[in-house]
Amino acid sequence: xxxxxxxxxxxxxxxxxxxxxxxxxxxxxxxxxxxxxxxxxxxxxxxxxxxxxxxxxxxxxxxxxxxxxxxxxxxxxxxxxxxxxxxxxxxxxxxxxxxxxxxxxxxxxxxxxxxxxxxxxxxxxxxxxxxxxxxxxxxxxxxxxxxxxxxxxxxxxxxxxxxxxxxxxxxxxxxxxxxxxxxxxxxxxxxxxxxxxxxxxxxxxxxxxxxxxxxxxxxxxxxxxxxxxxxxxxxxxxxxxxxxxxxxxxxxxxxxxxxxxxxxxxxxxxxxxxxxxxxxxxxxxxxxxxxxxxxxxxxxxxxxxxxxxxxxxxxxxxxxxxxxxxxxxxxxxxxxxxxxxxxxxxxxxxxxxxxxxxxxxxxxxxxxxxxxxxxxxxxxxxxxxxxxxxxxxxxxxxxxxxxxxxxxxxxxxxxxxxxxxxxxxxxxxxxxxxxxxxxxxxxxxxxxxxxxxxxxxxxxxxxxxxxxxxxxxxxxxxxxxxxxxxxxxxxxxxxxxxxxxxxxxxxxxxxxxxxxxxxxxxxxxxxxxxxxxxxxxxxxxxxxxxxxxxxxxxxxxxxxxxxxxxxxxxxxxxxxxxxxxxxxxxxxxxxxxxxxxxxxxxxxxxxxx
Amino acid sequence: xxxxxxxxxxxxxxxxxxxxxxxxxxxxxxxxxxxxxxxxxxxxxxxxxxxxxxxxxxxxxxxxxxxxxxxxxxxxxxxxxxxxxxxxxxxxxxxxxxxxxxxxxxxxxxxxxxxxxxxxxxxxxxxxxxxxxxxxxxxxxxxxxxxxxxxxxxxxxxxxxxxxxxxxxxxxxxxxxxxxxxxxxxxxxxxxxxxxxxxxxxxxxxxxxxxxxxxxxxxxxxxxxxxxxxxxxxxxxxxxxxxxxxxxxxxxxxxxxxxxxxxxxxxxxxxxxxxxxxxxxxxxxxxxxxxxxxxxxxxxxxxxxxxxxxxxxxxxxxxxxxxxxxxxxxx
Ligand SMILES: Nc1ncnc2c1ncn2[C@@H]1O[C@H](COP(=O)(O)OP(=O)(O)O)[C@@H](O)[C@H]1O
Ligand SMILES: [Mg+2]
Numbered sequence: 017x018x019x020x021x022x023x024x025x026x027x028x029x030x031x032x033x034x035x036x037x038x039x040x041x042x043x044x045x046x047x048x049x050x051x052x053x054x055x056x057x058x059x060x061x062x063x064x065x066x067x068x069x070x071x072x073x074x075x076x077x078x079x080x081x082x083x084x085x086x087x088x089x090x091x092x093x094x095x096x097x098x099x100x101x102x103x104x105x106x107x108x109x110x111x112x113x114x115x116x117x118x119x120x121x122x123x124x125x126x127x128x129x130x131x132x133x134x135x136x137x138x139x140x141x142x143x144x145x146x147x148x149x150x151x152x153x154x155x156x157x158x159x160x161x162x163x164x165x166x167x168x169x170x171x172x173x174x175x176x177x178x179x180x181x182x183x184x185x186x187x188x189x190x191x192x193x194x195x196x197x198x199x200x201x202x203x204x205x206x207x208x209x210x211x212x213x214x215x216x217x218x219x220x221x222x223x224x225x226x227x228x229x230x231x232x233x234x235x236x237x238x239x240x241x242x243x244x245x246x247x248x249x250x251x252x253x254x255x256x257x258x259x260x261x262x263x264x265x266x267x268x269x270x271x272x273x274x275x276x277x278x279x280x281x282x283x284x285x286x287x288x289x290x291x292x293x294x295x296x297x298x299x300x301x302x303x304x305x306x307x308x309x310x311x312x313x314x315x316x317x318x319x320x321x322x323x324x325x326x327x328x329x330x331x332x333x334x335x336x337x338x339x340x341x342x343x344x345x346x347x348x349x350x351x352x353x354x355x356x357x358x359x360x361x362x363x364x365x366x367x368x369x370x371x372x373x374x375x376x377x378x379x380x381x382x383x384x385x386x387x388x389x390x391x392x393x394x395x396x397x398x399x400x401x402x403x404x405x406x407x408x409x410x411x412x413x414x415x416x417x418x419x420x421x422x423x424x425x426x427x428x429x430x431x432x433x434x435x436x437x438x439x440x441x442x443x444x445x446x447x448x449x450x451x452x453x454x455x456x457x458x459x460x461x462x463x464x465x466x467x468x469x470x471x472x473x474x475x476x477x478x479x480x481x482x483x484x485x486x487x488x489x490x491x492x493x494x495x496x497x498x499x500x501x502x503x504x505x506x507x508x509x510x511x512x513x514x515x516x517x518x519x520x521x522x523x524x525x526x527x528x529x530x531x532x533x534x535x536x537x538x539x540x541x542x543x544x545x546x547x548x549x550x551x552x553x554x555x556x557x558x559x560x561x562x563x564x565x566x567x568x569x570x571x572x573x574x575x576x577x578x579x580x581x582x583x584x585x586x587x588x589x590x591x592x593x594x595x596x597x598x599x600x601x602x603x604x605x606x607x608x609x610x611x612x613x614x615x616x617x618x619x620x621x622x623x624x625x
Numbered sequence: 626x627x628x629x630x631x632x633x634x635x636x637x638x639x640x641x642x643x644x645x646x647x648x649x650x651x652x653x654x655x656x657x658x659x660x661x662x663x664x665x666x667x668x669x670x671x672x673x674x675x676x677x678x679x680x681x682x683x684x685x686x687x688x689x690x691x692x693x694x695x696x697x698x699x700x701x702x703x704x705x706x707x708x709x710x711x712x713x714x715x716x717x718x719x720x721x722x723x724x725x726x727x728x729x730x731x732x733x734x735x736x737x738x739x740x741x742x743x744x745x746x747x748x749x750x751x752x753x754x755x756x757x758x759x760x761x762x763x764x765x766x767x768x769x770x771x772x773x774x775x776x777x778x779x780x781x782x783x784x785x786x787x788x789x790x791x792x793x794x795x796x797x798x799x800x801x802x803x804x805x806x807x808x809x810x811x812x813x814x815x816x817x818x819x820x821x822x823x824x825x826x827x828x829x830x831x832x833x834x835x836x837x838x839x840x841x842x843x844x845x846x847x848x849x850x851x852x853x854x855x856x857x858x859x860x861x862x863x864x865x866x867x868x869x870x871x872x873x874x875x876x877x878x879x880x881x882x883x884x885x886x887x888x889x890x891x892x893x894x895x896x897x898x899x900x901x902x903x904x905x906x907x908x909x910x911x912x913x914x915x916x917x918x919x920x921x922x923x924x925x926x927x928x929x930x931x932x933x934x935x936x937x938x939x940x941x942x943x944x945x946x947x948x949x950x951x952x953x954x955x956x
Contacts, residue, residue, distance in 0.1 A: 214761075325764035330796050352780045356733025357700035367700045372730040379727065380718040466714045468680055470731035470779070471704040623680055 049148040053156020056143070057129075058163060064541070068164060071547055072171035079113045080106060080179050082554035083237065089564040090429075091410045100239070102268050103183070110181040111190055111263030112236040114172050118165050118194045119256045122202030123227040125161045127219050128539055130209045133157070136460060140303060150303035151296040154210070158203065158292065162195060169194045176267075187267045193284075197259025200284045201230065203291030210298045216384055220448070224391040230254040232402035235261070242406045258283050357471045365616060366475040373467065373480020374487075392488065393495040396441035400499070403437075403559065404430035419561040420583075421592050434505045435585035436558040438496055438518055443549075443578055445492055446522035449485035450529030451545055455536055457481075464623065474619035478530060478612070485526040486519055493518035506589055513588045521581040524604040527611025528577075534618035552578045577607060631656045631783050631814040632677060636686035639672050639838075646672045648838035649686065654783075659815035661829030663822065663942060665952070669838040670818035671711055674787050677816070678708050691782060704732060707781035707813075711788050713768045715760045721771060722747065722756045729778040742778060749804065750774035766797025773804065784808065786817040790824060802827055822942035834946060841949040846942055853948045854940040855902045857918035861911045861925075861932040871930070872906045875913060878928050879904075879921060899924060905947055912944070 061068070084106030091105045102108040133140040133153075143153050169191040176182045182190075205222055212218060233247050234240075234256035240248050251257045258280040264270035265277060356369040413426035421427075457463040467477050493515050500506045506514065532545065555562070555569075556578040562570050573579050584600040587593055632654040639647040647669040654660040662670045675681035676688060679695035679702045688695060695702045716724050725746055729739040747753045750770040755763060763771065769789065776784065789805065790798040805828055809815055819825050825832055826846045834841040834849070842849055863871045879901040900916020915921040918937040925932070947953055 325762070326766060326794065326797065330800070353734055353738050355704040355779055357698075357704050359698075359701070363701065364697060364699045367733070369731070369733045372727070372733065375730055376716075376719075376727045379723060380716075383718055383720070383723075461717065462714055463716060465680075465710075466716065466728075467731055469678060469703060469706075469708040469710070470728065471700040471733065472731050473700050 049152030050155035050159055053143060053148055053153050054159035054163070055156075057157055057160035061160065061164060063538075067544060067547065068168060069171070072168040073175060074547070075117050075550070076110075076113070076172045076175040076179075078551050078554055079117075080110070080176075080181060082551075083109055083113065083559075084181065086555075086560045086562075086564050087237070087407075090414070090560050091407070100264070101270050102264075106179075106181050107183065107268055108264070109237055110176050111187075111267040112234075112260035114169060114176065114190055115194045115197045115259035115263050116231055116234070116236045116256055117172065118169060118198035119201045119231060119259070120227065121165065121168065122161070122198040123205070123223060125164065126202035126206035127209050127222060130157065130206055131212065131215055131219070132539070134210065134302070135213070135215070140299075150299040153303065154206075154296045154299035155292075158199070158206070158295070161202070162199065165195045165198045166191060182267045184266065184268060189266045190263045193259055193262040193266060196284045196288060197255050197262075200255035200259070200287040200291070201227070203288055203295060207291050207294040207298055210295060210302065220452075221391055224395055228395060229398055230256050232398050233257075237403070238406040238410060242409050244405065247401070247405070255284055255287060355471055362473075362475070365473045365620065367471050367473045369472055369476050370480045370483065373472065373477055374483045377480070377484035378487075392445055392492045395444065396437050396492070396496040397499050399437050399440075400430070400434060400496075403433055407559075414561070416590075418563050419557070419586070420563075421586070421590050422594075423590065423592065427590075430503075431505050431589075433559060434500050434503075435514065435589035436556070436582040438493060438500075438514060439521055439578065439581035439585045440553060440556070440558055441496060442489055442493060442518040442522040443525050443552075443581065445489040446485050446525035447529045447545070447549060449488060450482070450526040451533045451536075451542060453485075454481060454530055454533045455539070455542070458533070458622070459537075464619075468623045474623060475616050478615045478619050482523065482526045482530065482612075486522055489522040489526075490515070490519055493522075510588050510591060514585055517581075517584055517588060520601075520604055521584070524577060524581075524607040524611065527608050527615060529611075531611050531614035531618060534615065534622060552576050555579075557582050577603065580604065629656060630654060630689075631658070632660075632688070632690050632816065634673075634677075634686060634688045637673065637676065637683060637688060638685035639669070639676060639681065640684040646838055647676070650833075650835070650838070650840050652833055652840070652843070654814060654816055656782075657812050657814055659809050659817070659828055659830050661825045661832035662816070662818040662835055663820070663825045663829075663832050663946070664818075664835035665820055665946075667837075668820075668835045670835060671787050673835075674708075674785050674816070674818060678706055678785055679703055704779065705782045707773075707776035707779065707784040709772050709776050709784070709786045709789060711791070711818075713772045715768060715771060715775075717760045719760070720756070721752060721758050721760065721763070724760065724771060725775050725778055728775045732779045734779065739778070746774040746777055749777070749807075751800070764797070766793050766800060769793060769797070769801060770804065773801075777808075781813065783814040783816060786815065788818055788820070790821070791819070798824075822946070825942055832942075834942075834949060836946075836950050836952075842945065849942060849945045850940045854944040855900060855914040856916050856940060858938055858940050858944060859913040859915060859918035859921050860934075860936040860938065861913060862909065862934045863911065863932050865909065868906055868909075868911055871932075872904045872911055874930070875911065875925065876904050878930075879913070879915070879924060907953065912947070914940075914944070 084104075088105035097103070097105055097108045100108060140150075140153055148156075172194075173182070173188060173190055177187065205226065209218070209222075229250065231254075233243065233250045234254040235251055236256070240251040240257060243251070261270065261272065262277070262280045262284070265272050265280075357363070357367045408429045411429045413428055414432040416423050416425050416427055419427075419432065464477055468474070497506065497511045497515055501508065501511055529545075536542070555573045556576065557573070558578075562573050562579070565573070580600040580603045584597065584604075587597045587600070630653050632652075634653075635651045636649045637647055637651070638645065638649050650673070652660075662668075662673060664670055672681060676683055677690055677695065679690075679699040682696060690702045691705045693702050716727065719727055722743055725743045726736070726739050729742065730736070734742075744753070747756055750773060752767060752771060752774065755767060760768070760771070773786075773789070786805070790801050793801065802824075805815065805817075809828075815828070817824075817828060819828075829846060831843070831845050832849070833843045842853060844852065861871075861875075862868075879899055898917060899920045901921060902914040902916075905912040905914070913921055922935055922937065943953070
């Protein structure tokens with residue numbers, strides 16, 4: 017049932033459309049090819065349309081409640097933002113949040129689906145067999161994604177108006193500026209992705225080295241001028257900053273000289289047009305040179321290489337035949353060492369060989385480029401830099417009482433968010449490893465199926481993979497704690513305990529993440545995952561204390577796992593333990609056991625159908 | 626406790642929802658034997674293999690592999706099996722050598738032992754010159770051989786090969802067949818599926834013909850041909866629209882020809898004995914089943930019929946399948 021949806025393309029295999037229709041359709045397709053392709057892409061998006069609609073409504077509400085109101089309390093309402101023309105912090109960040117969420121969506125829509133079209137499902141090769149030109153296929157995807165951005169931005173803007181977060185009627189034009197920002201950041205990425213033959217972690221590199229920094233240093237949550245000079249320069253290059261600033265001009269008349277408005281518009285338009293042309297060019301080269309070969313389409317170059325290899329192989333084999341008759345090259349039965357399997361309880365699930373799964377992961381990491389591995393280190397450091405440097409000037413300090421610490425006095429904003437960011441990073445790393453990576457090995461490379469044809473059991477595979485996620489997470493945490501130690505934000509003893517806690521938290525999320533992934537059948541379902549993670553991050557006491565909320569909301573946040581991780585980290589960082597500390601630890605113990613049990617059950621179901 | 630059979634299945638059934646992929650089949654594979662499942666696409670061969678390999682559950686029936694129930698002792702059963710799936714499932718993040726070593730590690734075999742074993746297997750698969758290559762730099766035939774080498778790392782008693790040579794060019798196929806012969810010689814039990822009758826004839830001592838999840842016939846390739854077909858076949862083409870009417874005429878003509886009482890084996894020596902059995906009509910040609918196709922052809926010519934082309938050949942498993950199911954094996 018899993019392969020069924022992977023090969024299904026409703027348009028390509030439509031048995032109902034009569035042949036006569038196809039001829040006229042072909043003519044139409046030639047003329048309006050891009051629209052035709054856009055329609056096809058939109059139809060396939062319909063499958064996860066609810067996710068898009070739901071997130072368009074819920075995202076603005078969440079951001080308004082979290083950043084606008086929550087962080088707004090710390091920053092202080094009004095006053096500070098009058099000079100920018102906004103009457104509150106909420107109004108100041110609202111346009112930027114719209115532009116940023118579109119940019120984030122661009123990071124998804126212009127990467128994985130494109131890779132899918134070229135490699136994983138080869139949809140583009142199917143479309144190419146129809147009368148569409150490669151350029152039309154590219155433009156079709158871009159148009160479809162633009163429509164998706166448009167819908168998202170329109171709903172988002174509507175919600176902002178409802179909350180009174182936009183004052184000017186010109187604000188509706190933000191729909192256009194946000195779409196333009198999304199294209200300006202997404203299209204260069206699409207041009208790059210469409211040149212790729214293989215996914216070797218480039219997607220996460222783009223996410224971590226391009227989209228994240230451009231977002232974090234784009235003046236979304238504070239004016240860019242709060243940052244030191246060299247980071248401001250990064251912001252000037254970020255299409256997100258230009259889209260943010262344009263949105264602010266439209267939403268509340270952010271005082272901006274006319275020439276700068278022109279620069280914003282031209283910069284965004286320029287990138288969009290150039291990158292669009294580049295994408296069409298790459299598509300034309302790639303799809304133009306390669307022809308459709310019936311059921312197994314492939315690059316001409318690939319086929320030629322295969323042919324060469326086969327010829328070479330045959331001659332190699334032929335040459336080795338004469339000398340070989342005596343040695344006979346038949347594997348001899350030697351003294352076979354014991355193969356690992358168990359008898360008795362759980363023999364069908366566990367063979368006592370987690371080591372091998374872990375070892376395979378290490379070898380694969382070593383074979384891949386190290387930079388991908390190291391990129392995970394960067395994320396928490398970027399967050400700390402962005403929020404620590406950017407928001408600190410707007411916040412005098414955090415009242416210790418207010419955040420539930422017993423010591424009293426105030427603590428610096430950077431010291432307040434640092435332990436929380438470690439918890440968030442542990443969560444993100446574990447979730448990434450146990451969702452994207454596991455999904456990949458489950459559905460695309462089918463690695464687990466190979467493992468399950470040996471004497472390994474599902475528990476060996478699941479636990480081995482979780483250990484791998486922890487190994488990675490452990491290294492990232494080590495790096496981040498190093499930065500905190502150098503910055504004097506934690507002391508060494510706390511750092512050691514916090515490292516252990518990071519692993520503990522990661523274990524909780526990895527085991528749940530893996531269980532959830534085992535239910536997934538397509539990439540887009542990952543969006544649901546993101547939709548759970550987002551609010552969890554926003555309402556987790558990471559960036560501001562939850563005491564700003566009414567009791568009901570507080571109770572809800574306290575039920576979520578990330579809050580427990582953040583609080584546990586802070587307890588350790590500020591050496592302030594209580595009975596609650598035990599509650600946090602127990603919460604994770606339950607999560608780990610439940611996650612592992614569900615994962616094992618699902619693995620068994622998936623592999624022994 | 627030594628068990629004389631390698632695999633025994635009774636009433637083996639697999640249902641996917643309402644659909645029955647494997648419909649209550651019984652078979653026994655003896656130790657050291659090479660056993661085949663011959664059938665068209667969708668017959669349920671892969672599903673049967675997956676149930677043997679303890680990666681699919683049974684809907685009904687019993688199964689014992691090396692004396693164990695795969696559903697109860699999955700890892701222990703798989704420890705004794707070498708599995709070559711229909712689709713090569715190599716680890717693209719590892720090199721050729723690492724693919725074998727890691728696979729051995731999954732069985733818990735020690736690295737030192739594996740290092741030596743891997744070299745031996747690379748040589749067996751004629752891949753020594755590719756040991757450090759990336760998997761994606763291998764040709765289809767090389768990938769297949771690597772998959773087989775990898776499956777041998779645990780020195781399996783039973784090797785399960787699901788369509789081992791489908792999709793390979795003839796040369797790569799022959800290299801592979803040679804390797805499989807060697808394994809057969811060394812006493813490994815081979816269980817293979819195929820929809821190529823020549824492969825079944827080459828590699829299998831005994832086979833079952835399966836169609837739509839049921840066993841249609843069982844026996845050795847020669848025995849099946851003897852029991853379900855004539856010794857020879859005459860292939861005739863009269864042109865697309867004339868095949869059907871010619872079939873009638875041929876049947877009448879050849880049935881009246883002097884035939885010995887037993888149309889199959891005994892007619893072989895006599896030039897006058899046609900040993901006619903029946904005519905099959907395929908979309909593009911007619912198949913005349915006869916003990917002596919030459920004699921049949923003579924008769925046809927003598928009656929003044931002029932086929933566009935004619936071909937005399939020996940009966941194959943393809944004909945057995947056609948006889949049993951009324952359909953061709955590869956469509
Ligand atoms: N996981 C599955 N879910 C539903 N149907 C399946 C599944 N696997 C195989 N089938 C169906 O079972 C039948 C037999 O499949 P298979 O064993 O792969 O045949 P073969 O290997 O002989 O070509 C096919 O009709 C196939 O569509
Ligand atoms: Mg099959």
